[in-house]
Amino acid sequence: MIERNEHKPYWRHTRTQMLTSLLPFVVAMIVLPLYADALNDKRVLGVPLGYFLVCHGLAVIAFVTMAAFVNRQDAIDHWHGAHEDF
Amino acid sequence: MAFTSRTRLVNPRLGTYFGIFTAAFTALVLMAMMFEQLGGSDAMVRLSMFAVPIGLYAVIGLGSRAREVADYFACGRRVPAFFNGLVLAVTALGGAGFLAFTGSLLIVGFDAMCLSIGWCAGLVFMGVLFAPFVRKFGAYTVPTFLGRRFESRAVRVAAAGILGVPIMLLIAAEARFAGYAAAWMMGQSERLMAAVVVACAAGIVLLGGMRALTWSSVAKAIVAVLSLAVSASIIAILVSNLPLPQLTHGNVVRILARMEIAQGVPVVLAPPLAFDLPGDGPEPLVKRFVQSFGSVGSLSFVLMSFVAAAGIAASPGLLARVGTTPGVYEARKSLGWAVLVAGLVVLTLPAIAVYLRAMLTEQIAGHPGDRLPVWFQLLQQAGIAKIEAKAQIVKLASISFERDASLFALPLAAGFPQVLVYLSLAGALAAALAALASSLMTIAAIVAEDVIHGLPNETTPDAARMTAARIALIGAAFVSVWLAVAVPADPLQLFLWSLTFGAAGPFPVLLLAIWAKRTNAWGALASMAAGLFVTALAMLLAETGAIGLPSALAGAVGLPLALCAGFAASEITPAPGRTALDIVRDMRVPGGETLYDREVRLLRLRTRAPG
Numbered sequence: 001m002i003e004r005n006e007h008k009p010y011w012r013h014t015r016t017q018m019l020t021s022l023l024p025f026v027v028a029m030i031v032l033p034l035y036a037d038a039l040n041d042k043r044v045l046g047v048p049l050g051y052f053l054v055c056h057g058l059a060v061i062a063f064v065t066m067a068a069f070v071n072r073q074d075a076i077d078h079w080h081g082a083h084e085d086f
Numbered sequence: 087m088a089f090t091s092r093t094r095l096v097n098p099r100l101g102t103y104f105g106i107f108t109a110a111f112t113a114l115v116l117m118a119m120m121f122e123q124l125g126g127s128d129a130m131v132r133l134s135m136f137a138v139p140i141g142l143y144a145v146i147g148l149g150s151r152a153r154e155v156a157d158y159f160a161c162g163r164r165v166p167a168f169f170n171g172l173v174l175a176v177t178a179l180g181g182a183g184f185l186a187f188t189g190s191l192l193i194v195g196f197d198a199m200c201l202s203i204g205w206c207a208g209l210v211f212m213g214v215l216f217a218p219f220v221r222k223f224g225a226y227t228v229p230t231f232l233g234r235r236f237e238s239r240a241v242r243v244a245a246a247g248i249l250g251v252p253i254m255l256l257i258a259a260e261a262r263f264a265g266y267a268a269a270w271m272m273g274q275s276e277r278l279m280a281a282v283v284v285a286c287a288a289g290i291v292l293l294g295g296m297r298a299l300t301w302s303s304v305a306k307a308i309v310a311v312l313s314l315a316v317s318a319s320i321i322a323i324l325v326s327n328l329p330l331p332q333l334t335h336g337n338v339v340r341i342l343a344r345m346e347i348a349q350g351v352p353v354v355l356a357p358p359l360a361f362d363l364p365g366d367g368p369e370p371l372v373k374r375f376v377q378s379f380g381s382v383g384s385l386s387f388v389l390m391s392f393v394a395a396a397g398i399a400a401s402p403g404l405l406a407r408v409g410t411t412p413g414v415y416e417a418r419k420s421l422g423w424a425v426l427v428a429g430l431v432v433l434t435l436p437a438i439a440v441y442l443r444a445m446l447t448e449q450i451a452g453h454p455g456d457r458l459p460v461w462f463q464l465l466q467q468a469g470i471a472k473i474e475a476k477a478q479i480v481k482l483a484s485i486s487f488e489r490d491a492s493l494f495a496l497p498l499a500a501g502f503p504q505v506l507v508y509l510s511l512a513g514a515l516a517a518a519l520a521a522l523a524s525s526l527m528t529i530a531a532i533v534a535e536d537v538i539h540g541l542p543n544e545t546t547p548d549a550a551r552m553t554a555a556r557i558a559l560i561g562a563a564f565v566s567v568w569l570a571v572a573v574p575a576d577p578l579q580l581f582l583w584s585l586t587f588g589a590a591g592p593f594p595v596l597l598l599a600i601w602a603k604r605t606n607a608w609g610a611l612a613s614m615a616a617g618l619f620v621t622a623l624a625m626l627l628a629e630t631g632a633i634g635l636p637s638a639l640a641g642a643v644g645l646p647l648a649l650c651a652g653f654a655a656s657e658i659t660p661a662p663g664r665t666a667l668d669i670v671r672d673m674r675v676p677g678g679e680t681l682y683d684r685e686v687r688l689l690r691l692r693t694r695a696p697g
Contacts, residue, residue, distance in 0.1 A: 002675050011674055015601075021214050029207055029395075033387055036196065036378045047336030048343065051376045054199055055436055056332075059429035062206040066213050066425045070418045073218070077415075082675045084413045 002082040010080035017076060021069040028061050095164035095412050104169075107142065107305050111312065114138050119505040128504065135508035136271040139309055139516065140286055146305050147290035147298035155548045156683075158295035158555065159226035159531055161410040163680070169304050170411050171423025173520065176307035177407070178205055178398050178424070179431060180256075181263025181518025184310065186578040187432075189489030191439035193364040195375035197382040202432035204394020204585070209428055211399035213421030217408045219600045219673050221417035224409055224680035227528070228402040228592060229536040234682070235599045235673070237666050238607035239540060241614075246536040248591045248614045249402045250529060254569065255584035256403070257525045257562070261570035262577035264518035266490055267511045280570035283515070287523040288563035292556055299527050300410055306516040311431065313513025317497045317506055318434050321441050324500075331437035332430065338444050339376060345447045346374045351482055353377055358385035361636035366576040368472045368486035375443055389642045396645060397585030400593035403521075403528040414676035435493075442496045451482040461499045470495055489578070526566065530559035582638035583625070590617035590644025598652045603670050605652060608659040613652030620644040 036050030077083040152158035190198035225231035233242025265280025291299045318331035326334040354373045360383040373380035411417040465471040470491040474484045494510040534555035595613045598605040621644030628637035
């Protein structure tokens with residue numbers, strides 16, 4: 001059970017975690033498609049790089065973002081005693 | 087691994103049950119293939135590939151009858167993260183993802199990827215911004231959550247009305263996609279089959295509500311993913327000896343790019359706000375596949391990614407599903423699984439588009455128009471493909487292709503047995519059915535819980551609440567059939583409008599409800615009203631040509647204005663009361679009892695207490 005004086009630090013920590021999870025992903029969502037055509041001149045394993053990064057890269061970034069978020073937020077919950085106590 | 091208490095409510099035999107289902111479905115496909123190869127009638131093969139999977143979904147749905155309210159609206163809160171994630175991903179993609187997105191990729195290539203980015207980002211946004219808190223609250227519908235959070239019946243009823251707009255648009259779109267796939271399978275008219283599939287979707291979830299929806303949707307998701315994997319994997323093996331189309335289609339992209347350059351396909355550059363995704367008729371292949379911003383401008387691409395992400399993240403049907411998990415941690419984990427499954431699907435769909443486009447570029451373009459392969463002549467006879475000009479030598483730009491047909495045109499073009507064509511259609515139908523049933527259930531739950539019963543009547547007997555939801559579901563099914571038959575718009579356009587209303591209506595108010603403690607009922611009402619009206623106005627002006635903004639992007643105007651209106655209205659009106667602040671504080675902490683269940687329990691105790 002979370003202590004009364006832990007509420008504010010817990011929420012501050014959670015908010016920071018939310019921002020650090022979403023900001024890099026949002027930046028990638030904007031930047032990668034805009035530079036795709038320029039990157040298509042280069043190849044990775046023979047595939048146009050811009051296409052590869054937008055098609056595969058963003059899906060991988062999305063999954064890594066979500067996996068890291070689940071892991072880190074669970075650690076934050078336990079650190080502040082805010083985790084589920086069945 | 088320790089068998090933790092988190093899994094105490096989960097049925098340990100779920101994997102076995104769905105293993106049996108997968109085996110039964112695989113056996114059906116193999117038997118249909120044998121029957122076809124032995125010279126059996128095509129009508130029987132079509133009928134078995136259409137009716138047997140729907141029969142299996144119906145057995146699962148009707149067998150999952152709900153007797154308690156928690157079962158009917160939240161599947162007893164015992165859906166494991168993996169199964170919930172699987173259903174979330176396939177429901178979010180729906181027929182729009184399987185049919186329209188694949189076709190858009192075939193026709194405009196890279197530019198259609200604004201949608202796939204939106205799907206993946208939407209699930210990430212939902213997992214980080216909303217899902218844990220909505221699950222901790224535990225309300226059965228999003229309007230109930232908002233009504234309780236802001237302690238306002240007006241907010242609850244207004245939210246029910248405003249959220250109804252994207253849900254009904256989604257229902258109309260998915261009913262059309264499902265009707266399209268079913269019509270190709272059965273050879274009947276699209277409208278008749280739309281009515282049939284809406285009746286099937288509603289019938290399957292009528293008795294069991296969310297419980298029936300969840301378990302039948304797991305079966306639909308398995309069919310959708312399997313059907314997608316089969317054709318793409320076979321072609322991947324033929325092309326690269328590896329059954330991984332997601333990784334190996336890159337080489338075909340490179341060859342395709344070279345062929346397009348050799349055939350003189352022009353580089354097209356669209357203005358930043360252009361938004362020209364293909365419509366539902368045959369559309370010409372006018373731009374290079376990997377070239378960006380030829381049909382969708384750079385600004386429109388980025389805005390569409392965000393509008394789609396916000397629309398998916400705040401989708402009332404998907405958020406209601408979050409409440410079915412055993413806890414907050416499982417809810418977060420289920421979104422992780424959803425991103426994984428959606429990511430794999432949106433990596434497979436481009437592979438299908440690339441393979442088909444490479445076949446068209448290699449075998450049709452640059453060849454004499456009177457000596458085309460048999461498979462292309464079949465597609466022409468079916469009205470799927472057309473060659474515009476009567477030139478001696480066919481050019482890629484003179485080939486037109488029907489957007490929604492590309493998923494099942496690939497096995498046809500590759501010369502696979504007819505069963506694999508029907509398998510692709512069965513997969514698309516399963517995805518559309520999952521999205522359709524989810525939307526029907528959501529609107530029925532909103533009508534029953536938020537409009538009929540409302541805030542003070544949580545102690546209404548369970549039977550009355552479930553009966554109201556069942557009647558609302560039947561009503562919603564009739565409206566859906568009417569929408570599917572009467573609305574002449576392109577289903578992809580309807581889907582995009584649903585996302586844009588979702589981005590401007592529920593997204594800002596949910597963001598404020600969870601992340602801005604100071605927001606009060608006035609702020610919530612102002613946010614929802616501003617989002618809806620500004621988006622509707624922008625859409626109207628866009629459709630009449632008064633502004634240069636595409637109507638699908640109207641939510642990009644509505645969303646920031648809705649956020650500003652919510653903040654401003656909350657600042658100039660009294661701060662929320664102690665109870666609302668307590669709700670926000672408790673909602674933000676994963677530990678402790680589910681808030682909605684606790685409130686209902688206390689309400690019931692109070693009404694039973696003497697005096």
